[in-house]
Amino acid sequence: xxxxxxxxxxxxxxxxxxxxxxxxxxxxxxxxxxxxxxxxxxxxxxxxxxxxxxxxxxxxxxxxxxxxxxxxxxxxxxxxxxxxxxxxxxxxxxxxxxxxxxxxxxxxxxxxxxxxxxxxxxxxxxxxxxxxxxxxxxxxxxxxxxxxxxxxxxxxxxxxxxxxxxxxxxxxxxxxxxxxxxxxxxxxxxxxxxxxxxxxxxxxxxxxxxxxxxxxxxxxxxxxxxxxxxxxxxxxxxxxxxxxxxxxxxxxxxxxxxxxxxxxxxxxxxxxxxxxxxxxxxxxxxxxx
Amino acid sequence: xxxxxxxxxxxxxxxxxxxxxxxxxxxxxxxxxxxxxxxxxxxxxxxxxxxxxxxxxxxxxxxxxxxxxxxxxxxxxxxxxxxxxxxxxxxxxxxxxxxxxxxxxxxxxxxxxxxxxxxxxxxxxxxxxxxxxxxxxxxxxxxxxxxxxxxxxxxxxxxxxxxxxxxxxxxxxxxxxxxxxxxxxxxxxxxxxx
Numbered sequence: 001x002x003x004x005x006x007x008x009x010x011x012x013x014x015x016x017x018x019x020x021x022x023x024x025x026x027x028x029x030x031x032x033x034x035x036x037x038x039x040x041x042x043x044x045x046x047x048x049x050x051x052x053x054x055x056x057x058x059x060x061x062x063x064x065x066x067x068x069x070x071x072x073x074x075x076x077x078x079x080x081x082x083x084x085x086x087x088x089x090x091x092x093x094x095x096x097x098x099x100x101x102x103x104x105x106x107x108x109x110x111x112x113x114x115x116x117x118x119x120x121x122x123x124x125x126x127x128x129x130x131x132x133x134x135x136x137x138x139x140x141x142x143x144x145x146x147x148x149x150x151x152x153x154x155x156x157x158x159x160x161x162x163x164x165x166x167x168x169x170x171x172x173x174x175x176x177x178x179x180x181x182x183x184x185x186x187x188x189x190x191x192x193x194x195x196x197x198x199x200x201x202x203x204x205x206x207x208x209x210x211x212x213x214x215x216x217x218x219x220x221x222x223x224x225x226x227x228x229x230x231x232x233x234x235x236x237x238x239x240x241x242x243x244x245x246x247x248x249x250x251x252x253x254x255x256x257x258x259x260x261x262x263x264x265x266x267x268x269x270x271x272x273x274x275x276x277x278x279x280x281x282x283x284x285x286x287x288x289x
Numbered sequence: 290x291x292x293x294x295x296x297x298x299x300x301x302x303x304x305x306x307x308x309x310x311x312x313x314x315x316x317x318x319x320x321x322x323x324x325x326x327x328x329x330x331x332x333x334x335x336x337x338x339x340x341x342x343x344x345x346x347x348x349x350x351x352x353x354x355x356x357x358x359x360x361x362x363x364x365x366x367x368x369x370x371x372x373x374x375x376x377x378x379x380x381x382x383x384x385x386x387x388x389x390x391x392x393x394x395x396x397x398x399x400x401x402x403x404x405x406x407x408x409x410x411x412x413x414x415x416x417x418x419x420x421x422x423x424x425x426x427x428x429x430x431x432x433x434x435x436x437x438x439x440x441x442x443x444x445x446x447x448x449x450x451x452x453x454x455x456x457x458x459x460x461x462x463x464x465x466x467x468x469x470x471x472x473x474x475x476x477x478x479x480x481x482x483x
Contacts, residue, residue: 021356022478023312023342029388030338030364035375052371091371207380248372288372 033094034119034128036166037173040089040097042200042214043239043252043284044266045177048128048164050116051091051288059087059101061252061284063259067272068279077281085261103262106186106227107140110262114162130162136264138186142228145187156183156264173202177216181267184222192222196267202243210243216258216267223269226260234269239282252284309352310344311437311475313359319473321361325464334377338365339473341391343437350407350432351396357411359473360391381455381463382418390417392426405432417450428471437475444468 037047040057051057062084064077087101087110095116102109112134120127136156141147147154160179166172177198184192198216205211216237223234241254257278258270272278313319319337341359345352363384368374378384394413401407407430414421428441444466447454454463 021310021342021344021358023310023344023358025340025360030362032364032378032384035379052374055371094371248370288370 031121033116034121034126036126036128036164036170037175037202038204038210038245039243039250039286040114041286042175042202042212043241043254043256043282044214044216044237044258044261045175045198045200046112046114046130046132046160046162047173047175048116048130048162050095050114050130051089051097053091053093055091056289057087057089057097057099058287058289059085059089059099059284061085061087061261061282063256063261063282064280065259066280067277068255068281069277083259083261101262103260103265105260105262105265106138108262108265109137109139110264111135111137112263125167126165128164130164132160132162134158134160134263136262145228153183153186156181156186158182158263158267160263171204173200173204175200175202179216179263179267181221181264184264184268185224185226187228188222192224194218194222194268195220196269198237208245210245212241212243214239216269218269226265226268226271230271234271235273237266237270238274241282248288250286252282252286254282254284255279256282307348308344308346309348309350310342310478312342312478313340314436314474314476315340317436317474320471321366321473322470323366324468324470326466326468327464332368332373334366334368334374336361336363336365336367338362339471342478343396343475345396351399351409355395356393357395357413358391358393360389362388363390364388376455381452387417387419390415392416392424394426397425399430402429406430407432415445417445418452420450422449435477439471439473439475441471442469 035049037049039047040049040051041047062082064080064082066074066077068076083103083105085101085103087099089097089099091097098113100111112132114130114132116130118129138154139149141149158179158181160177162177164175179196179198181194184194196216196218200212200214202210202212237258239254239256241252244251257272257274258266259280260266260271319339320335321339322333322335324333339359339361343357345355347353363382364378392413392415394411396409397412399407399409409428409430411426411428415424426441426443428439431438447465454465
């Protein structure tokens with residue numbers, strides 16, 4: 001009798017145990033990439049953000065050459081002329097993107113590739129590192145230069161290590177970008193290089209508006225002119241502006257002393273000194289598809 | 290004889306309390322899709338990352354004490370543009386706070402259409418963006434070759450889940466009504482295994 005009761009109890013317990021779903025979550029939450037800035041680039045520097053695989057980015061940028069201080073007569077610079085850059089980027093995979101751009105400054109064609117290297121997930125102090133390398137081809141040959149368009153001297157090379165972090169719950173983005181440029185002045189007999197350290201701060205006021213400051217300083221190497229029709233040396237770059245993000249477009253609006261756009265030209269330095277009050281207006285538009 | 294009757298009675302209870310559980314078959318072609326439709330722009334987001342179960346007691350489909358639970362990892366939803374995915378995660382769904390959406394409830398009505406197809410209505414809570422809303426969700430369930438295929442189409446309204454319709458392009462906002470389409474497969478689980 002006792003053993004039968006035990007058996008019945010076992011059956012009952014078994015039934016009760018069965019009366020519960022056995023499902024348990026099989027999948028953990030997908031870990032998304034650390035995305036500290038809202039764009040793949042600031043006005044002049046790369047961020048660590050990358051296009052997702054198959055995505056396309058289009059950029060158009062202008063830097064007006066007349067100074068703002070020229071006032072109404074040049075419509076504060078909008079009358080031009082202007083340095084113009086067009087660029088098209090493509091996401092090879094989620095961490096690797098390629099961009100082809102062209103500036104009308106020495107008809108500089110620029111091919112760059114950016115790889116996300118490392119992401120450190122830290123709630124208070126997240127860090128992301130990317131490496132960007134590029135090659136620039138200056139396709140314009142001045143009349144007084146005896147050189148083929150595809151002469152190796154017309155090519156420049158650069159490497160940029162991009163480190164980004166964000167503070168205050170992604171309100172403030174900070175970037176540090178040391179850069180090395182080879183063949184800084186394409187008309188120099190001896191090859192020149194420029195080693196620079198750049199950085200940017202971007203404060204996101206809300207989903208639409210942000211303000212930013214960026215700078216680049218040459219710490220070693222060449223900091224002269226980049227065109228034969230320029231005079232004097234190049235200067236540390238500084239730009240101050242704001243971004244408007246609306247419906248997939250990002251607008252950079254800025255004042256800057258550097259009208260050079262493609263990296264191999266921007267990295268040599270600014271074409272005007274900020275101290276001389278040579279601030280110019282500029283803008284950039286990014287669109288992601 | 291008395292003991293035998295008792296044993297038979299308990300065995301009967303055992304049979305009556307037998308349960309079935311069907312869990313999402315992860316390696317199948319599951320699909321969760323949302324569709325935003327405005328006069329100027331349509332777009333959709335998809336994921337196959339759905340998980341969960343249907344459970345009931347008894348040997349009949351959707352028997353007593355039935356329970357359904359399905360969840361979707363919102364970080365896996367793709368709209369075709371990475372920037373839009375990110376905006377959706379960060380600005381709309383806030384997946385850092387609420388990474389999953391789930392429905393938990395039970396089947397309150399079912400109607401057999403043919404030998405393998407049932408129309409059902411599930412009632413329960415749909416959780417999105419930190420908000421739970423009571424809903425009745427219709428679905429079609431097809432029994433085929435040892436699997437249950439669940440097909441469901443219904444709509445939700447962003448304001449019900451405390452979501453502000455974001456802008457897609459300047460002056461064009463995501464539709465307030467979002468259509469959801471689900472199609473996924475379940476497999477029967479042997480409840481005697483731990």
